[in-house]
Amino acid sequence: xxxxxxxxxxxxxxxxxxxxxxxxxxxxxxxxxxxxxxxxxxxxxxxxxxxxxxxxxxxxxxxxxxxxxxxxxxxxxxxxxxxxxxxxxxxxxxxxxxxxxxxxxxxxxxxxxxxxxxxxxxxxxxxxxxxxxxxxxxxxxxxxxxxxxxxxxxxxxxxxxxxxxxxxxxxxxxxxxxxxxxxxxxxxxxxxxxxxxxxxxxxxxxxxxxxxxxxxxxxxxxxxxxxxxxxxxxxxxxxxxxxxxxxxxxxxxxxxxxxxxxxxxx
Amino acid sequence: xxxxxxxxxxxxxxxxxxxxxxxxxxxxxxxxxxxxxxxxxxxxxxxxxxxxxxxxxxxxxxxxxxxxxxxxxxxxxxxxxxxxxxxxxxxxxxxxxxxxxxxxxxxxxxxxxxxxxxxxxxxxxxxxxxxxxxxxxxxxxxxxxxxxxxxxxxxxxxxxxxxxxxxxxxxxxxxxxxxxxxxxxxxxxxxxxxxxxxxxxxxxxxxxxxxxxxxxxxxxxxxxxxxxxxxxxxxxxxxxxxxxxxxxxxxxxxxx
Numbered sequence: 001x002x003x004x005x006x007x008x009x010x011x012x013x014x015x016x017x018x019x020x021x022x023x024x025x026x027x028x029x030x031x032x033x034x035x036x037x038x039x040x041x042x043x044x045x046x047x048x049x050x051x052x053x054x055x056x057x058x059x060x061x062x063x064x065x066x067x068x069x070x071x072x073x074x075x076x077x078x079x080x081x082x083x084x085x086x087x088x089x090x091x092x093x094x095x096x097x098x099x100x101x102x103x104x105x106x107x108x109x110x111x112x113x114x115x116x117x118x119x120x121x122x123x124x125x126x127x128x129x130x131x132x133x134x135x136x137x138x139x140x141x142x143x144x145x146x147x148x149x150x151x152x153x154x155x156x157x158x159x160x161x162x163x164x165x166x167x168x169x170x171x172x173x174x175x176x177x178x179x180x181x182x183x184x185x186x187x188x189x190x191x192x193x194x195x196x197x198x199x200x201x202x203x204x205x206x207x208x209x210x211x212x213x214x215x216x217x218x219x220x221x222x223x224x225x226x227x228x229x230x231x232x233x234x235x236x237x238x239x240x241x242x243x244x245x246x247x248x249x250x251x252x253x254x255x256x257x258x259x260x261x262x263x264x265x266x
Numbered sequence: 267x268x269x270x271x272x273x274x275x276x277x278x279x280x281x282x283x284x285x286x287x288x289x290x291x292x293x294x295x296x297x298x299x300x301x302x303x304x305x306x307x308x309x310x311x312x313x314x315x316x317x318x319x320x321x322x323x324x325x326x327x328x329x330x331x332x333x334x335x336x337x338x339x340x341x342x343x344x345x346x347x348x349x350x351x352x353x354x355x356x357x358x359x360x361x362x363x364x365x366x367x368x369x370x371x372x373x374x375x376x377x378x379x380x381x382x383x384x385x386x387x388x389x390x391x392x393x394x395x396x397x398x399x400x401x402x403x404x405x406x407x408x409x410x411x412x413x414x415x416x417x418x419x420x421x422x423x424x425x426x427x428x429x430x431x432x433x434x435x436x437x438x439x440x441x442x443x444x445x446x447x448x449x450x451x452x453x454x455x456x457x458x459x460x461x462x463x464x465x466x467x468x469x470x471x472x473x474x475x476x477x478x479x480x481x482x483x484x485x486x487x488x489x490x491x492x493x494x495x496x497x498x499x500x501x502x503x504x505x506x507x508x509x510x511x512x513x514x515x516x517x518x519x520x521x522x
Contacts, residue, residue: 022465029464029501081269142404175403180280199397200462202491204283226500228463240298 001251003263004230006135006198006222007040009078011066015048019047027077029227033177033234036054036251041081041108041135041156042067048156053111053149054127057091060084061066064099071103079262081108081135086119093126100130105171105262108139115152116159124164133257137161137197138180153178154186161193168192168257173224175199175233180206184213191218194257197249198222202229207236216245220254267301270492271360271392272432272457272484272512274308275326275333276319278397282402288326288333290518295332298492300485303481304359306336307394308489311367320386322424324356327504334401341380349382358431359475359521360390365416366409372416378423385426390396390520393417394459395433397489414441421450432457432484436468443476451476455520457484458512463498470502478508 007026030038040146042063044055047149055063067080084092084107097105107127113119113164115136127134139151154171161169171187174180176199187193188246195214198209198221210219223230255263277286285294286308294301301361305327310319316338327335339349339361353361363380365372374395384391397410412431421427421442431442434456443451458481462468475482483499485492 011508021467025467027467146334178401180403201400201402203402203496204285204488204491205281208284209469226462228498229467229494231497232491235298235493235497236491 001036001162001263002034002221002234003037003039003254004035004198004222005032005170005220006224006252007038008197008224009040009042009067009070010046010099011042011063013048013062016046018265024107026227027074031075032230033227037076037079038077039079039081039106039258040067040070040072040253043083043108044111048176051148055085055110055112057085057088060095061092062189064095064104064152068099068102068104069095076264079120080104081106083108083110084123085112086117086123087157089111089119092123096123096126096130105258106132107134109134111139111146111149111151112238114150114263115156118258120160121163124160124167127167128164131259133170135170135172138176138183140174140176140180141182142178143238154183157191158186158193161190165192168194170196170220170257172196173199174210175203175206175229176224177201177203181209188213194218194220194253196220197233198224198230198245200226200229201231202223211240216241216248217253219249221249221251228235268299268483269517270295270300270303270480270485270495271430271482271517272448272486273284273303273305274487274489275305275323275355276308276310278308278489279312280398280407283488289490290395292330292332294340294487294492298496299356299483301490302332302334304320304336304392304485305333305337306311306362311364311397312432316364317343320349320398322514325457329439336362336470339363339380340368340370341376344378347383350387350389354387354389358389361392361394364412372412373419376418377420381399381420381427381429382424384425387427388426388522390428390430392430392432395438396437414438414445414458417442417454421446421454422444428453428520430457430482431451433460433486435460436462436472439472439476443480449493454480455482455516456480457482458482458497459486459490460496461498463501473502473508478511479516479519481512482520483513
Protein backbone atom coordinates (compact mmCIF):
# COMPACT_ATOMS: atom_id res chain seq x y z
CA UNK A 1 0.00 0.00 0.00
CA UNK A 2 1.18 3.51 -0.79
CA UNK A 3 -0.53 6.61 0.59
CA UNK A 4 0.16 10.07 -0.79
CA UNK A 5 -0.71 12.34 2.14
CA UNK A 6 -0.34 15.54 0.13
CA UNK A 7 -2.29 15.67 -3.11
CA UNK A 8 -4.42 18.33 -4.79
CA UNK A 9 -7.17 18.38 -7.34
CA UNK A 10 -8.84 21.11 -9.35
CA UNK A 11 -12.42 21.90 -10.28
CA UNK A 12 -14.32 23.63 -13.05
CA UNK A 13 -14.06 26.84 -11.02
CA UNK A 14 -10.27 26.63 -10.68
CA UNK A 15 -8.12 29.30 -12.22
CA UNK A 16 -6.79 27.06 -14.93
CA UNK A 17 -8.45 25.72 -18.06
CA UNK A 18 -6.61 22.40 -17.96
CA UNK A 19 -8.09 21.27 -14.65
CA UNK A 20 -9.49 18.03 -16.03
CA UNK A 21 -6.15 17.06 -17.58
CA UNK A 22 -4.28 17.76 -14.35
CA UNK A 23 -6.69 15.66 -12.30
CA UNK A 24 -6.51 12.83 -14.82
CA UNK A 25 -2.73 13.07 -14.96
CA UNK A 26 -2.43 12.77 -11.20
CA UNK A 27 -4.52 9.63 -11.16
CA UNK A 28 -2.74 8.10 -14.15
CA UNK A 29 0.72 8.83 -12.79
CA UNK A 30 -0.40 7.58 -9.41
CA UNK A 31 -1.39 4.29 -10.97
CA UNK A 32 2.03 4.01 -12.58
CA UNK A 33 3.83 4.73 -9.32
CA UNK A 34 1.53 2.49 -7.34
CA UNK A 35 -0.26 5.08 -5.22
CA UNK A 36 -3.16 3.39 -3.49
CA UNK A 37 -4.78 6.46 -1.96
CA UNK A 38 -4.40 10.17 -2.76
CA UNK A 39 -5.25 12.20 0.35
CA UNK A 40 -6.11 15.50 -1.26
CA UNK A 41 -7.33 19.01 -0.73
CA UNK A 42 -8.63 21.75 -2.99
CA UNK A 43 -7.68 25.28 -2.03
CA UNK A 44 -10.84 27.09 -3.04
CA UNK A 45 -10.75 28.15 -6.66
CA UNK A 46 -6.96 28.35 -6.74
CA UNK A 47 -7.01 32.09 -7.17
CA UNK A 48 -9.87 32.55 -9.60
CA UNK A 49 -12.39 34.19 -7.29
CA UNK A 50 -10.35 34.42 -4.09
CA UNK A 51 -6.61 34.02 -3.44
CA UNK A 52 -5.22 30.49 -3.21
CA UNK A 53 -3.87 31.06 0.28
CA UNK A 54 -6.74 33.27 1.44
CA UNK A 55 -9.73 31.39 0.04
CA UNK A 56 -13.17 32.78 0.68
CA UNK A 57 -15.77 30.75 2.59
CA UNK A 58 -17.85 30.34 -0.57
CA UNK A 59 -14.88 29.05 -2.53
CA UNK A 60 -13.96 26.64 0.24
CA UNK A 61 -17.46 25.26 0.43
CA UNK A 62 -17.38 24.71 -3.32
CA UNK A 63 -13.93 23.09 -3.12
CA UNK A 64 -14.81 20.75 -0.27
CA UNK A 65 -18.02 19.75 -2.02
CA UNK A 66 -16.11 19.12 -5.25
CA UNK A 67 -13.58 16.98 -3.43
CA UNK A 68 -16.35 14.86 -1.97
CA UNK A 69 -17.68 14.35 -5.49
CA UNK A 70 -14.23 13.14 -6.52
CA UNK A 71 -14.16 10.83 -3.51
CA UNK A 72 -17.44 9.33 -4.59
CA UNK A 73 -16.22 8.96 -8.17
CA UNK A 74 -13.00 7.28 -7.02
CA UNK A 75 -13.89 5.63 -3.73
CA UNK A 76 -10.85 3.39 -3.79
CA UNK A 77 -8.36 6.09 -4.70
CA UNK A 78 -9.22 9.48 -3.17
CA UNK A 79 -9.70 10.72 0.39
CA UNK A 80 -10.17 14.33 1.38
CA UNK A 81 -8.94 16.99 3.75
CA UNK A 82 -11.46 19.66 4.65
CA UNK A 83 -9.80 22.92 3.62
CA UNK A 84 -10.70 25.88 5.83
CA UNK A 85 -9.72 29.49 6.39
CA UNK A 86 -9.40 30.11 10.14
CA UNK A 87 -10.24 33.79 9.72
CA UNK A 88 -13.83 32.66 9.24
CA UNK A 89 -14.14 30.56 12.37
CA UNK A 90 -17.82 29.74 12.26
CA UNK A 91 -17.62 28.74 8.62
CA UNK A 92 -14.51 26.67 9.31
CA UNK A 93 -16.26 24.80 12.09
CA UNK A 94 -19.32 24.13 9.92
CA UNK A 95 -17.14 22.90 7.06
CA UNK A 96 -15.12 20.61 9.31
CA UNK A 97 -18.16 19.09 10.93
CA UNK A 98 -19.91 18.70 7.60
CA UNK A 99 -16.84 17.28 5.88
CA UNK A 100 -15.92 14.78 8.57
CA UNK A 101 -19.52 13.61 8.76
CA UNK A 102 -19.36 13.00 5.03
CA UNK A 103 -16.22 10.91 5.33
CA UNK A 104 -13.36 13.37 4.93
CA UNK A 105 -10.37 12.35 7.02
CA UNK A 106 -8.31 15.41 7.86
CA UNK A 107 -8.12 19.19 7.94
CA UNK A 108 -6.04 21.30 5.58
CA UNK A 109 -4.70 24.67 6.64
CA UNK A 110 -2.89 26.67 4.02
CA UNK A 111 -1.55 30.12 4.79
CA UNK A 112 -4.46 32.35 5.74
CA UNK A 113 -3.35 32.90 9.33
CA UNK A 114 -0.05 32.30 11.09
CA UNK A 115 0.13 28.80 12.61
CA UNK A 116 0.81 30.03 16.12
CA UNK A 117 -2.09 32.48 16.13
CA UNK A 118 -4.68 31.69 18.86
CA UNK A 119 -7.32 31.71 16.14
CA UNK A 120 -6.09 28.28 15.11
CA UNK A 121 -6.73 26.77 18.52
CA UNK A 122 -10.39 26.22 17.70
CA UNK A 123 -9.42 24.32 14.55
CA UNK A 124 -7.01 22.16 16.53
CA UNK A 125 -9.71 21.44 19.10
CA UNK A 126 -12.00 20.26 16.33
CA UNK A 127 -9.22 18.04 15.00
CA UNK A 128 -8.86 16.54 18.45
CA UNK A 129 -12.60 16.07 18.82
CA UNK A 130 -12.82 14.22 15.51
CA UNK A 131 -9.41 12.51 15.84
CA UNK A 132 -8.17 13.71 12.47
CA UNK A 133 -4.76 15.19 11.60
CA UNK A 134 -4.09 18.70 10.37
CA UNK A 135 -1.96 19.14 7.25
CA UNK A 136 -0.42 22.60 7.52
CA UNK A 137 1.21 24.38 4.60
CA UNK A 138 4.72 25.38 5.67
CA UNK A 139 7.35 27.69 4.27
CA UNK A 140 10.58 26.07 5.34
CA UNK A 141 12.23 28.91 7.28
CA UNK A 142 10.17 31.98 6.76
CA UNK A 143 12.52 34.94 6.82
CA UNK A 144 9.80 37.53 6.40
CA UNK A 145 6.39 37.92 4.89
CA UNK A 146 5.83 35.81 1.81
CA UNK A 147 3.90 37.48 -0.98
CA UNK A 148 0.39 36.13 -1.34
CA UNK A 149 0.52 34.12 1.87
CA UNK A 150 0.48 34.47 5.61
CA UNK A 151 2.92 31.61 5.62
CA UNK A 152 4.18 29.81 8.68
CA UNK A 153 7.39 27.94 9.31
CA UNK A 154 8.30 24.95 11.41
CA UNK A 155 8.84 26.98 14.56
CA UNK A 156 5.41 28.55 14.29
CA UNK A 157 3.75 25.20 13.62
CA UNK A 158 5.67 23.82 16.55
CA UNK A 159 4.07 26.37 18.88
CA UNK A 160 0.61 25.26 17.78
CA UNK A 161 1.56 21.61 18.08
CA UNK A 162 2.92 22.23 21.55
CA UNK A 163 -0.41 23.67 22.66
CA UNK A 164 -2.29 20.65 21.26
CA UNK A 165 -0.20 17.59 22.04
CA UNK A 166 -3.04 15.16 21.31
CA UNK A 167 -3.45 16.37 17.74
CA UNK A 168 -1.28 15.05 14.90
CA UNK A 169 0.11 17.80 12.71
CA UNK A 170 1.62 17.18 9.31
CA UNK A 171 4.35 19.64 8.38
CA UNK A 172 3.72 20.06 4.69
CA UNK A 173 6.16 19.49 1.85
CA UNK A 174 9.54 19.45 3.53
CA UNK A 175 10.91 19.43 -0.03
CA UNK A 176 8.66 22.24 -1.19
CA UNK A 177 11.21 25.00 -1.11
CA UNK A 178 12.97 26.78 1.70
CA UNK A 179 15.44 25.70 4.33
CA UNK A 180 14.26 22.23 5.25
CA UNK A 181 17.01 21.86 7.81
CA UNK A 182 15.50 24.76 9.76
CA UNK A 183 12.15 22.97 9.87
CA UNK A 184 13.71 19.69 10.93
CA UNK A 185 15.46 21.37 13.84
CA UNK A 186 12.17 23.02 14.81
CA UNK A 187 10.12 19.84 15.07
CA UNK A 188 12.72 17.31 16.13
CA UNK A 189 11.46 17.18 19.71
CA UNK A 190 7.74 17.42 18.92
CA UNK A 191 6.29 13.89 18.79
CA UNK A 192 2.96 15.01 17.35
CA UNK A 193 4.49 16.67 14.29
CA UNK A 194 4.93 14.44 11.25
CA UNK A 195 7.02 15.44 8.25
CA UNK A 196 5.56 15.05 4.79
CA UNK A 197 8.23 14.34 2.19
CA UNK A 198 6.41 15.96 -0.71
CA UNK A 199 7.64 18.82 -2.85
CA UNK A 200 9.63 19.30 -5.99
CA UNK A 201 12.96 19.24 -4.16
CA UNK A 202 15.11 16.13 -4.36
CA UNK A 203 18.14 17.41 -2.48
CA UNK A 204 20.91 14.96 -1.82
CA UNK A 205 21.10 14.50 1.93
CA UNK A 206 17.57 15.68 2.70
CA UNK A 207 16.06 12.26 3.35
CA UNK A 208 18.98 11.32 5.56
CA UNK A 209 18.46 14.54 7.51
CA UNK A 210 14.74 13.81 7.88
CA UNK A 211 15.47 10.37 9.26
CA UNK A 212 18.04 11.78 11.62
CA UNK A 213 15.69 14.49 12.90
CA UNK A 214 12.36 12.73 13.39
CA UNK A 215 13.10 9.07 12.74
CA UNK A 216 11.29 6.70 10.45
CA UNK A 217 8.21 6.80 12.66
CA UNK A 218 7.32 10.40 11.85
CA UNK A 219 7.84 10.49 8.10
CA UNK A 220 4.94 10.44 5.65
CA UNK A 221 5.29 9.96 1.92
CA UNK A 222 3.66 12.43 -0.43
CA UNK A 223 3.99 14.21 -3.74
CA UNK A 224 2.16 17.56 -3.78
CA UNK A 225 2.65 19.07 -7.26
CA UNK A 226 5.30 16.68 -8.59
CA UNK A 227 4.73 12.95 -8.63
CA UNK A 228 8.08 12.43 -10.34
CA UNK A 229 10.01 13.74 -7.35
CA UNK A 230 7.82 11.74 -4.99
CA UNK A 231 8.66 8.61 -6.91
CA UNK A 232 12.34 9.51 -6.85
CA UNK A 233 12.31 9.79 -3.06
CA UNK A 234 10.47 6.51 -2.81
CA UNK A 235 13.11 4.85 -4.95
CA UNK A 236 15.93 6.33 -2.91
CA UNK A 237 14.33 5.20 0.34
CA UNK A 238 14.75 1.64 -0.92
CA UNK A 239 18.46 2.16 -0.36
CA UNK A 240 18.12 3.79 3.05
CA UNK A 241 15.48 1.68 4.77
CA UNK A 242 14.56 -1.93 5.32
CA UNK A 243 11.31 -3.05 3.69
CA UNK A 244 9.61 -2.96 7.08
CA UNK A 245 10.70 0.60 7.76
CA UNK A 246 9.87 1.66 4.24
CA UNK A 247 6.31 0.46 4.67
CA UNK A 248 6.02 2.77 7.67
CA UNK A 249 6.85 5.76 5.50
CA UNK A 250 4.75 4.50 2.61
CA UNK A 251 1.55 3.99 4.58
CA UNK A 252 1.74 2.65 8.12
CA UNK A 253 2.60 5.98 9.74
CA UNK A 254 -0.28 7.59 7.85
CA UNK A 255 -2.64 4.83 8.89
CA UNK A 256 -1.67 5.58 12.47
CA UNK A 257 -2.72 9.22 12.45
CA UNK A 258 -5.78 9.21 10.17
CA UNK A 259 -9.09 7.73 11.38
CA UNK A 260 -9.09 3.99 11.76
CA UNK A 261 -11.40 3.35 8.82
CA UNK A 262 -9.76 5.90 6.50
CA UNK A 263 -7.93 3.43 4.30
CA UNK A 264 -8.50 -0.07 2.96
CA UNK A 265 -7.50 -2.84 5.32
CA UNK A 266 -4.01 -4.11 4.58
CA UNK B 267 23.39 3.62 -22.57
CA UNK B 268 22.41 6.54 -20.37
CA UNK B 269 24.59 9.66 -20.17
CA UNK B 270 24.18 12.17 -17.35
CA UNK B 271 25.34 15.55 -18.64
CA UNK B 272 24.87 17.30 -15.31
CA UNK B 273 26.96 15.89 -12.48
CA UNK B 274 29.39 17.35 -9.97
CA UNK B 275 32.27 16.15 -7.86
CA UNK B 276 33.46 17.66 -4.62
CA UNK B 277 31.98 19.42 -1.64
CA UNK B 278 29.24 22.04 -1.76
CA UNK B 279 30.01 25.05 0.40
CA UNK B 280 26.50 25.93 1.58
CA UNK B 281 25.22 22.69 3.11
CA UNK B 282 26.34 19.17 3.85
CA UNK B 283 25.82 16.95 0.85
CA UNK B 284 26.63 13.25 1.10
CA UNK B 285 28.15 11.31 -1.75
CA UNK B 286 30.29 13.94 -3.43
CA UNK B 287 33.42 11.85 -3.93
CA UNK B 288 34.09 10.20 -7.29
CA UNK B 289 33.54 6.75 -5.82
CA UNK B 290 30.24 7.80 -4.29
CA UNK B 291 29.04 9.35 -7.55
CA UNK B 292 29.93 6.14 -9.36
CA UNK B 293 27.89 4.19 -6.80
CA UNK B 294 24.94 6.51 -7.35
CA UNK B 295 25.30 6.01 -11.10
CA UNK B 296 25.21 2.25 -10.58
CA UNK B 297 22.16 2.64 -8.35
CA UNK B 298 20.06 4.29 -11.06
CA UNK B 299 21.64 2.86 -14.19
CA UNK B 300 23.74 5.74 -15.48
CA UNK B 301 26.61 4.58 -17.65
CA UNK B 302 28.52 7.81 -18.03
CA UNK B 303 28.47 11.18 -16.28
CA UNK B 304 29.80 14.52 -17.38
CA UNK B 305 31.24 15.90 -14.20
CA UNK B 306 32.39 19.32 -13.10
CA UNK B 307 34.36 20.37 -10.05
CA UNK B 308 31.74 21.72 -7.64
CA UNK B 309 33.90 23.69 -5.18
CA UNK B 310 35.61 25.44 -8.06
CA UNK B 311 32.35 27.07 -9.07
CA UNK B 312 32.71 29.28 -6.02
CA UNK B 313 36.43 29.99 -6.30
CA UNK B 314 37.81 33.27 -7.61
CA UNK B 315 39.57 31.19 -10.25
CA UNK B 316 37.25 28.26 -10.96
CA UNK B 317 39.76 26.75 -13.36
CA UNK B 318 41.94 25.78 -10.41
CA UNK B 319 39.67 22.76 -9.97
CA UNK B 320 40.29 21.53 -13.50
CA UNK B 321 43.58 19.72 -12.85
CA UNK B 322 42.01 17.54 -10.16
CA UNK B 323 39.01 16.96 -12.40
CA UNK B 324 41.18 15.81 -15.33
CA UNK B 325 43.16 13.56 -13.05
CA UNK B 326 40.00 12.03 -11.57
CA UNK B 327 38.39 11.47 -14.96
CA UNK B 328 41.57 9.87 -16.27
CA UNK B 329 41.26 7.22 -13.54
CA UNK B 330 37.55 6.58 -14.04
CA UNK B 331 36.44 6.24 -17.64
CA UNK B 332 32.77 6.56 -16.73
CA UNK B 333 33.40 10.12 -15.61
CA UNK B 334 34.10 12.67 -18.31
CA UNK B 335 35.56 15.99 -17.27
CA UNK B 336 33.67 19.17 -18.03
CA UNK B 337 36.24 21.78 -17.03
CA UNK B 338 35.42 25.35 -16.06
CA UNK B 339 36.43 28.41 -18.02
CA UNK B 340 36.33 31.96 -16.66
CA UNK B 341 36.38 34.38 -19.58
CA UNK B 342 37.11 37.29 -17.30
CA UNK B 343 40.52 35.90 -16.41
CA UNK B 344 43.46 36.35 -18.73
CA UNK B 345 44.59 33.16 -20.38
CA UNK B 346 41.13 31.60 -20.66
CA UNK B 347 41.91 30.76 -24.29
CA UNK B 348 44.62 28.42 -23.00
CA UNK B 349 42.09 26.67 -20.76
CA UNK B 350 39.80 26.16 -23.73
CA UNK B 351 42.67 24.85 -25.85
CA UNK B 352 43.54 22.42 -23.07
CA UNK B 353 39.93 21.18 -23.01
CA UNK B 354 39.92 20.74 -26.78
CA UNK B 355 43.22 18.89 -26.69
CA UNK B 356 41.98 16.74 -23.84
CA UNK B 357 38.91 15.65 -25.74
CA UNK B 358 36.41 16.80 -23.15
CA UNK B 359 32.79 16.54 -24.26
CA UNK B 360 32.11 20.12 -23.18
CA UNK B 361 33.33 23.02 -21.11
CA UNK B 362 31.31 24.99 -18.57
CA UNK B 363 30.98 28.56 -17.48
CA UNK B 364 28.72 29.88 -14.72
CA UNK B 365 28.90 33.65 -15.13
CA UNK B 366 26.56 34.62 -12.33
CA UNK B 367 28.60 32.55 -9.89
CA UNK B 368 31.75 34.23 -11.18
CA UNK B 369 30.01 37.62 -10.79
CA UNK B 370 30.47 38.59 -14.41
CA UNK B 371 27.86 39.85 -16.85
CA UNK B 372 26.18 36.69 -18.21
CA UNK B 373 25.65 38.32 -21.60
CA UNK B 374 28.63 40.67 -21.57
CA UNK B 375 31.52 40.94 -23.97
CA UNK B 376 33.65 38.36 -22.17
CA UNK B 377 30.90 35.79 -22.28
CA UNK B 378 30.19 36.47 -25.93
CA UNK B 379 33.87 36.02 -26.71
CA UNK B 380 33.90 32.71 -24.90
CA UNK B 381 30.76 31.53 -26.66
CA UNK B 382 32.27 32.42 -30.02
CA UNK B 383 35.56 30.73 -29.24
CA UNK B 384 33.82 27.58 -28.06
CA UNK B 385 31.71 27.58 -31.20
CA UNK B 386 34.72 27.93 -33.44
CA UNK B 387 36.49 25.18 -31.53
CA UNK B 388 33.45 22.93 -31.90
CA UNK B 389 33.07 22.73 -28.16
CA UNK B 390 29.72 22.60 -26.41
CA UNK B 391 29.39 25.15 -23.60
CA UNK B 392 27.43 24.20 -20.48
CA UNK B 393 25.70 26.83 -18.34
CA UNK B 394 23.58 26.17 -15.25
CA UNK B 395 20.53 28.31 -14.54
CA UNK B 396 20.84 27.52 -10.84
CA UNK B 397 22.12 24.82 -8.53
CA UNK B 398 19.51 25.02 -5.77
CA UNK B 399 15.96 26.27 -5.36
CA UNK B 400 16.20 30.02 -4.72
CA UNK B 401 13.97 29.67 -1.67
CA UNK B 402 16.42 27.47 0.16
CA UNK B 403 19.74 29.00 -0.69
CA UNK B 404 22.08 30.07 2.08
CA UNK B 405 21.86 33.78 2.78
CA UNK B 406 25.47 34.17 1.74
CA UNK B 407 24.79 32.33 -1.52
CA UNK B 408 23.75 35.42 -3.40
CA UNK B 409 24.67 34.75 -7.03
CA UNK B 410 21.71 35.52 -9.28
CA UNK B 411 20.17 32.82 -11.42
CA UNK B 412 21.18 32.80 -15.07
CA UNK B 413 18.66 34.99 -16.93
CA UNK B 414 16.86 33.61 -19.96
CA UNK B 415 17.63 36.86 -21.76
CA UNK B 416 21.34 36.12 -21.43
CA UNK B 417 20.93 32.74 -23.10
CA UNK B 418 19.06 34.35 -25.99
CA UNK B 419 21.85 36.91 -26.35
CA UNK B 420 24.57 34.29 -26.23
CA UNK B 421 23.03 31.93 -28.77
CA UNK B 422 22.57 34.85 -31.16
CA UNK B 423 26.11 36.10 -30.63
CA UNK B 424 27.87 33.57 -32.86
CA UNK B 425 26.51 31.32 -35.61
CA UNK B 426 28.57 28.35 -34.43
CA UNK B 427 27.70 28.70 -30.74
CA UNK B 428 26.26 25.59 -29.14
CA UNK B 429 24.93 25.75 -25.59
CA UNK B 430 23.75 23.13 -23.14
CA UNK B 431 21.62 24.70 -20.43
CA UNK B 432 21.09 22.75 -17.21
CA UNK B 433 18.63 23.23 -14.32
CA UNK B 434 16.13 25.18 -16.43
CA UNK B 435 12.40 25.00 -15.75
CA UNK B 436 9.65 24.94 -18.35
CA UNK B 437 9.08 28.69 -18.55
CA UNK B 438 12.77 29.33 -19.06
CA UNK B 439 13.03 26.76 -21.84
CA UNK B 440 9.97 28.13 -23.61
CA UNK B 441 11.12 31.73 -23.32
CA UNK B 442 14.46 30.97 -24.92
CA UNK B 443 13.29 28.40 -27.46
CA UNK B 444 10.44 30.48 -28.83
CA UNK B 445 12.54 33.61 -28.50
CA UNK B 446 15.06 32.15 -30.91
CA UNK B 447 14.97 31.45 -34.62
CA UNK B 448 14.82 27.77 -35.59
CA UNK B 449 18.52 27.75 -36.55
CA UNK B 450 19.39 29.32 -33.19
CA UNK B 451 17.16 26.91 -31.27
CA UNK B 452 18.81 24.00 -33.08
CA UNK B 453 22.06 24.92 -31.33
CA UNK B 454 20.52 24.73 -27.85
CA UNK B 455 20.09 21.66 -25.68
CA UNK B 456 18.32 21.40 -22.33
CA UNK B 457 18.82 18.95 -19.51
CA UNK B 458 15.60 17.69 -17.93
CA UNK B 459 16.66 17.81 -14.28
CA UNK B 460 14.54 20.83 -13.28
CA UNK B 461 11.50 20.21 -15.49
CA UNK B 462 8.39 18.95 -13.72
CA UNK B 463 6.67 15.71 -14.53
CA UNK B 464 3.04 14.82 -13.75
CA UNK B 465 0.53 16.06 -12.85
CA UNK B 466 1.79 19.37 -14.26
CA UNK B 467 3.35 17.44 -17.14
CA UNK B 468 5.80 20.20 -18.04
CA UNK B 469 8.29 17.75 -19.53
CA UNK B 470 5.65 16.00 -21.63
CA UNK B 471 4.43 19.38 -22.85
CA UNK B 472 7.92 20.53 -23.80
CA UNK B 473 8.65 17.31 -25.63
CA UNK B 474 5.60 17.93 -27.78
CA UNK B 475 6.04 21.69 -28.26
CA UNK B 476 9.80 22.13 -28.39
CA UNK B 477 10.54 18.62 -29.58
CA UNK B 478 12.36 15.60 -28.18
CA UNK B 479 15.55 16.36 -30.08
CA UNK B 480 16.40 19.29 -27.81
CA UNK B 481 16.42 17.48 -24.45
CA UNK B 482 19.15 15.48 -22.79
CA UNK B 483 19.36 13.43 -19.64
CA UNK B 484 20.86 15.23 -16.66
CA UNK B 485 20.51 14.91 -12.91
CA UNK B 486 22.40 17.59 -10.99
CA UNK B 487 23.77 14.85 -8.74
CA UNK B 488 24.91 14.71 -6.00
CA UNK B 489 23.13 17.95 -5.08
CA UNK B 490 19.97 16.25 -6.34
CA UNK B 491 18.89 12.63 -6.25
CA UNK B 492 19.55 11.15 -9.69
CA UNK B 493 16.46 9.00 -9.22
CA UNK B 494 14.35 12.05 -10.07
CA UNK B 495 15.45 12.32 -13.67
CA UNK B 496 14.97 8.61 -14.25
CA UNK B 497 11.50 8.82 -12.70
CA UNK B 498 10.58 11.69 -15.04
CA UNK B 499 11.37 9.49 -18.04
CA UNK B 500 9.63 6.47 -16.56
CA UNK B 501 6.46 8.54 -16.17
CA UNK B 502 6.41 9.51 -19.85
CA UNK B 503 4.89 7.48 -22.63
CA UNK B 504 8.04 7.51 -24.71
CA UNK B 505 8.79 5.13 -27.49
CA UNK B 506 12.15 3.39 -27.22
CA UNK B 507 13.63 5.55 -29.97
CA UNK B 508 12.66 8.76 -28.21
CA UNK B 509 14.02 7.53 -24.93
CA UNK B 510 17.35 6.66 -26.53
CA UNK B 511 17.47 10.13 -28.04
CA UNK B 512 17.07 11.77 -24.65
CA UNK B 513 19.33 9.41 -22.77
CA UNK B 514 22.14 9.39 -25.29
CA UNK B 515 21.41 10.31 -28.89
CA UNK B 516 20.82 14.02 -28.54
CA UNK B 517 23.91 14.61 -26.51
CA UNK B 518 26.00 12.68 -28.99
CA UNK B 519 24.65 14.99 -31.68
CA UNK B 520 25.42 18.00 -29.53
CA UNK B 521 29.02 16.95 -29.08
CA UNK B 522 29.32 16.32 -32.79
